[in-house]
Amino acid sequence: MSRYVGVDLHRRRSQVVVLDGDGVVVSSVNVDNREPAELVAAVAVGGEGCDVVIEAAWGWYWIADLLTAAGFKVHLAHPLGVAGYRNRRVKNDEKDAILLADLLRMGSLPESWIAPPELRELRELVRYRRKLSQLRSGLKAQIHAVLGKEGVIPQLTELWGPAGARWLDDQQLAAAYQDRIVSLRRLIGHYDREIRRLDRQIHGWLRDDVGYREIQRIDGVGPVFAAIFVAEIGDVSRFKSPKQLCSWVGVTPRHRESDETVKRGPITKQGSALVRWAAVEAVARYQGGPPIRDAYRRIAETRGNKIARVAAARRLLVLVYYGLRDGHIRCLGAAA
Secondary structure (H helix, E strand, O other): OOOEEEEEEOOOEEEEEEEOOOOOEEEEEEEEOOOHHHHHHHHHOOOOOOEEEEEOOOOOHHHHHHHHHOOOEEEEEOHHHHHOOOOOOOOOHHHHHHHHHHHHHOOOOOEEOOOOHHHHHHHHHHHHHHHHHHHHHHHHHHHHHHHHHOOOOOOOOOOOOHHHHHHHHHOOOOHHHHHHHHHHHHHHHHHHHHHHHHHHHHHHHHOOOHHHHHHOOOOOOOHHHHHHHHHHHOOHHHOOOHHHHHHHHOOOEEEEEEOOEEEEEEEOOOOOHHHHHHHHHHHHHHOOOHHHHHHHHHHHHHHOHHHHHHHHHHHHHHHHHHHHHHOOOHHHOOOO
């Protein structure tokens, strides 16, 4: 009889529960994560090559790789899909592990895709670059705030280029404010260097990727956004159509249906926030280029720029889908 294993993963310890085909608990143990051999042994009670489910929680990479290398079939539970089952009277690690195993046993487990280790490494670089960029933006905002305290409003449209640097050098501020701005500019310089280093590393990783090069032909998609799309989407063939990709990103309308009542609302925003941000930002300046621009302007006239940007982002993701899948986007013509 088949057995199913649920692992409730935590930082220091994990609860491992084994169920038989009838949902009866065969084994339930709490294992120290610093003892991988004990963890593998606890899962092995389910039998050679048995199905194991873990939740996409803190630091799940290592345990997925460990159990896969040990010959088990690993499933990754989607946190949002499991969240609805958490609202019960008694909740503890054992019951959480039983829940995961039981959902797997019944074929009702909401699963996430387990990206291969190489892709996870690329994602780490891309996400770290985005984080550094956000932190750098916060430092730049602090400079504007400090200048505002002295009543100094920059007349330059670009404060972070050579002209802006010269303008900041010429400002005469009180000592405390001047010291803070000097420190902030020094920190921004450190972030600039780290971001450039990451850009080189990411480009070296992707320079031979056909899809990465092709989607940069879309107006508004440069190396940074292209790297986000490649890293976060991964194997695009796991989506049967562009519609599935857009749904995964969370740029499709919310749908609620009961009996004869159907309600469609704003976009779900359930999916990759990073891909969603990149798609919307990519159309902000060029409105998606010739394949998308007319639709953008038509929607903007009737429903406003905000909705038009989301609609254009959805159309841009369609182009990204075909660029990654086929290595060619037909509506853009042949590459120069």
